[in-house]
Structure formats: structure tokens, C-alpha cells
Amino acid sequence: MKRRLRNILFSIFVLFFMVLGGYLIFIAQGFVVNLKELRIEKTGAIFLKFAPRDAALSIDGEKTDYTQSGFLESNGLIVKDLVPGSYDLKLSKDGYHDWGKNLEVQSGLITSESHINLWPKTLPAETLIKENVRDFWLTSEGVVHKNGNNRIIFNDLVIRGNDVALSDSDSKILITKEREDYFLVDLKDSRSAVNLTHLFNSLKQRQLALSGTVPITEIFFHPFSPNKIVIASKTSLYTIDVKKVEIDKLVTLDEIKSVALSVSDALILDGNDDLMIINLPLKTSLNERVKMEPAEIFTTNSDGTSVFVLTPAGELKVYRRSPGKTDTLAANVREFEISPEEKRIAVITLGNELKIAYPEEFEGDVKSEAGTIVKIPDAFRGNIRKVSWLADSPNYLMLLEGNDLIVQEIDTRMPANRHLLQSGVLDYETEGKNIYILKVNGELTVSSTAEGV
Structure with missing residues (x-):
């Protein structure tokens, strides 16, 4: 027994x-x-990457301990062993706007949200200029501004000209304008300004033996030579080496309507709306002549492989040099802004809607096929005066709605995270993690955004 x-x-x-x-x-x-479906399923997971990294995570209203639900590394957080279904997530931290999203977990797959920023409820601001600022520009040497008397000021010195025609946050060169004359200013020695209009016509006559005085229609920084600038007249395109004081003529046409520069090419829209391409290193014309649409806006991506045109009818078109095909990306477009990685385009429609167009396949948290366009829900609520991508926060747009500075998440999954950063804003510029804000009262400040992810 x-x-x-x-x-x-x-x-x-x-x-x-x-x-x-x-x-x-x-x-x-x-x-x-x-238990809800009374069946055996393979679990899924959610991957989150967010800043600040010490934000508190809640899932379906319950605060989650990272060490119990997954593991936190420098690359982000994985919440594992989730039954397939819908989950409401919230990230929160004192002093910051909450981030929320409803994410769908699928069996055996990882749902990703990899560019989350929590934005401060109050932007910490440093005052650069207390009052009397009407406009401003960023350069490699600091901020240049226009005061209430229409004078251009840099480091308390008055610069020749009453407006800025060309500036760049990576350049010490500033091009100003006064009536029909352009002036070249080296901000390392801002006390002196060279009359660029006179210099251009003088070099054209002396070195190229081209008589007559012609007005400058457009000026560009040379894409790979910091000592050169590119100048367009109504019929010709030139480069000037400001250090060697030398001029080269690239091309002469019956009419030049618009010019756009890539890292190696000058793309020209002529009077017949034909596209002509000049290789800048070789200073030769490429054997490409393509009929384009009339353009309100004419630009290119950085490597020159795609040309973007906004037609008078509001159609946004892209011409791809290979395979030599033109496609319509969006209709009823008022303006557009190409993203830093150049795979997405923020589109503002005539009806004040925000849409994202994808000229090529985009492998983000949500995969988007080339040629698709999606509307961002609950985006614009006021008159949009300016829109720009944030290089350090690739899933967000900065918007100026009236005088409100708004940050808008770019994600079709709800809810759409959108926050007011600052009221009473006249203009703004972004540089890295910094936002330069010109207020309606004439004060110029700089604020640091949330840590990018």
C-alpha cells in the first residue's frame, strides 16, 4: 500500500x-x-524611445515599473509580453506636457514609437535683446537683427543696408540690400561692407569682357566652396570667388526664371519652363533638358535627384531625374516644407489643413509607401504663418499660428499631441535644440527645446 x-x-x-x-x-x-477571447495567442511588445528619459509611463491608466515590464537601455524601453490588443499609453513628468497615444499590439510583433519628446509647459528663455527688434537672422558668428529704425545691427555695430538678402547659420558671410544694391559683409570684420552689385558688374566687364550694367536677381551661397557665391541675373548665372576676387560665367539663356542649388548642381528653370542643369565642379551643362510646369516655388533636394515645383494652380509636383518622371504629390497646396531627411514633405493646403506627403518610401514607426499623402488629425486651428521641421526632433513640426508658437506631433495614430509653447510670437527660427523667438513687443529670446530622441 x-x-x-x-x-x-x-x-x-x-x-x-x-x-x-x-x-x-x-x-x-x-x-x-x-482570457477575453478565450484563446492562446503569441504576445507582442511596445518599443518606446523618449526624452526626458525619467518620464513616468502609464499603460491603461496604471503606472508601470520599467524593471517589471521590460528593460530600459540607452536605446529605449521595451514593454514585453503584452496580449494583442489596444493600449492607452501616457508619459508624464512634472513641468512638461503629457504625451499620450493609443497603440495597437499585434501577435508576435513589436509596435514602435521611437521619437517621443515631452515638451516643457514653460520654455526656459534667455533674453538676447530686450526691445526694439523688428527682424533677425542667424549666422555662424551670432545673431544679426534689424531695429525699429530699419538699421541692421551686429554686436552693437550698424551694418550697411536696410534688409538682409542672404544669411546662413553656418556662414560668417552676410548679404544685405539697400534699394537696388547688394552688400557683402564678412562678420569677422563687420565694419566694412563691399558693394556686391558694383563688384559683380566690374568683374563682369574686366574679366569676362561683358559690357553694360545688369541687376542681380538672386544670390546663393555656393554649396561646397565657402569663399564663393552664386549670382543670377535675368539671363545669366555666375560664380564669384570673394577671396580671390574672380568671376566665372556658368551659362547664358534667353531668360532665367528660377534657380535652385544642390550639393553639386545648379538647376535652372528658363523662360520656357524648361529645366537645365549645370554641374558646378565641372562648370558644364549636363545633357538634360526637361519640360517643367510653371512654378510659384522651385526647389530641389540636397543631391539634386528630385526637383519640386509648386504650380500656380496649387499642385505640388516632383520630377525625379532618374527615371525622368514627374508625379503629382498633392493638390490645393499653399506652401510646403521638406523634412531634414528629405523623405517627407509637410504640406499646408489652401483649406489650412496639415498633410504629410511621401515622395519616396519612408521606414518610420508607421511605414509609408512612396506617393502617399496623409492628413494629420486635429492639427491646425488658426491662420498658419510659418511651418518648419525640427532637425533634432524628427517627428515634430513647429508652427506659427497667428502669434501662437505650436509644436505638433507628426503621427496619424491618435491622439495627436499638440502643445502651445509660447504666445505673443512675431517670428521664430530653430537651430539644433535652440528656438530663437521674436516677440510682438520687440524682445528677442532663445530657448532650449526638450532633449531630442
């Missing part, structure tokens, strides 16, 4: 450990019993 009891107990223990082992293997393989 005792032996029989021992055998029974042994069999029970063996069966228990077999069941337990099977269950552990079952769990280890990522399977779970879905």
Missing part, C-alpha cells in the same frame, strides 16, 4: 513538473492565454 502510494505521489510530481515545464516553455516562447 505504501509502495502504491509512493508511486502515485511520484506520478503526480512527474506530471506536475511536466505541466510546469511545458507552461514555462509556453511562456518563454511568448504565448499567453487571452
Whole structure:
């Protein structure tokens, strides 16, 4: 009897450990019993990458301990072993706007949200100029501004000209304008300004033997030579080496309507709306002449492989040099802004809607096929005066709605996270993590945004 009891107990223990082992293997393989659906399913997971990194995470209203639900590394947080279904997530931190999103977890897959920023409720601001600022520009040497008397000021010195025609946050060169004359200013020595209009016409006559005085229609920084600028007249395109004081003529046409520069090419829209391409290193015309649409806006991506045109009818078109095809990306477009990685385009429609167009396939948290366009829900609520992408926060746009500075998340999954950063804003510029804000009262400030992810 005792032996029989021992055998029974042994069999029970063996069966228990077999069941337990099977269950552990079952769990280890990522399977779970879905009590709601009464079925066995493979679990899924959610990957989050956010800043600040010490924000508190809640799932379906319950605060989640990172160490219990996943693991936190420099690359982000994985919340594992989730039953397939819909989850409401919230990230929060004192002094910051909450971030929320409803994410769908699928069996055996990881749902990703990898560019989350929590934005401060109050932007910490440093006053650069207390009052009397009407406009401003960023350069490599600091901020240049226009005061209430229409004077251009840099480091308390007045610069020749009453407006800025060309500036760049990576350049020490500033091009100003006064009536029909352009002036070249080296901000390393801002006390002197060269009359660029006179210099251009003088070099054209002396070095190229081209008589007559012609007005400058457009000026560009040379894409790869910091000592050169590119100048367009009504019929010709030139480069000037301001250090060597030398001029080269690139091309002469019957009419030049618009010019756009890539890293190596000058793309020209002529009077017949034909596209002509000049290779800047070789200073030669490429054997490409393509009929384009009339353009209100004419620009290119950085490598010159795609040309973007906004037609007078409000159609946004892209011409791809290979395979030599033009596609319509969006209709009823008022303005557009190309993203830093150049795979997305923020489109503001004539009806004041925000849409994102994808000229090529985009592998983000949500994959988007080339040629698709999606509307961002609950985006604009006022008159949009300016829109720009944030290089350090690639899933966000900065918007100036009336005099309100808004940050808008670019994600079709609800809710759409949108926050007021500052009221009473006349203009703004972004540079890295910094936002330069010109207020309606004439004060110029700089604020640091949330840490980018």
C-alpha cells in the first residue's frame, strides 16, 4: 500500500513538473492565454524611445515599473509580453506636457514609437535683446537683427543696408540690400561692407569682357566652396570667388526664371519652363533638358535627384531625374516644407489643413509607401504663418499660428499631441535644440527645446 502510494505521489510530481515545464516553455516562447477571447495567442511588445528619459509611463491608466515590464537601455524601453490588443499609453513628468497615444499590439510583433519628446509647459528663455527688434537672422558668428529704425545691427555695430538678402547659420558671410544694391559683409570684420552689385558688374566687364550694367536677381551661397557665391541675373548665372576676387560665367539663356542649388548642381528653370542643369565642379551643362510646369516655388533636394515645383494652380509636383518622371504629390497646396531627411514633405493646403506627403518610401514607426499623402488629425486651428521641421526632433513640426508658437506631433495614430509653447510670437527660427523667438513687443529670446530622441 505504501509502495502504491509512493508511486502515485511520484506520478503526480512527474506530471506536475511536466505541466510546469511545458507552461514555462509556453511562456518563454511568448504565448499567453487571452482570457477575453478565450484563446492562446503569441504576445507582442511596445518599443518606446523618449526624452526626458525619467518620464513616468502609464499603460491603461496604471503606472508601470520599467524593471517589471521590460528593460530600459540607452536605446529605449521595451514593454514585453503584452496580449494583442489596444493600449492607452501616457508619459508624464512634472513641468512638461503629457504625451499620450493609443497603440495597437499585434501577435508576435513589436509596435514602435521611437521619437517621443515631452515638451516643457514653460520654455526656459534667455533674453538676447530686450526691445526694439523688428527682424533677425542667424549666422555662424551670432545673431544679426534689424531695429525699429530699419538699421541692421551686429554686436552693437550698424551694418550697411536696410534688409538682409542672404544669411546662413553656418556662414560668417552676410548679404544685405539697400534699394537696388547688394552688400557683402564678412562678420569677422563687420565694419566694412563691399558693394556686391558694383563688384559683380566690374568683374563682369574686366574679366569676362561683358559690357553694360545688369541687376542681380538672386544670390546663393555656393554649396561646397565657402569663399564663393552664386549670382543670377535675368539671363545669366555666375560664380564669384570673394577671396580671390574672380568671376566665372556658368551659362547664358534667353531668360532665367528660377534657380535652385544642390550639393553639386545648379538647376535652372528658363523662360520656357524648361529645366537645365549645370554641374558646378565641372562648370558644364549636363545633357538634360526637361519640360517643367510653371512654378510659384522651385526647389530641389540636397543631391539634386528630385526637383519640386509648386504650380500656380496649387499642385505640388516632383520630377525625379532618374527615371525622368514627374508625379503629382498633392493638390490645393499653399506652401510646403521638406523634412531634414528629405523623405517627407509637410504640406499646408489652401483649406489650412496639415498633410504629410511621401515622395519616396519612408521606414518610420508607421511605414509609408512612396506617393502617399496623409492628413494629420486635429492639427491646425488658426491662420498658419510659418511651418518648419525640427532637425533634432524628427517627428515634430513647429508652427506659427497667428502669434501662437505650436509644436505638433507628426503621427496619424491618435491622439495627436499638440502643445502651445509660447504666445505673443512675431517670428521664430530653430537651430539644433535652440528656438530663437521674436516677440510682438520687440524682445528677442532663445530657448532650449526638450532633449531630442
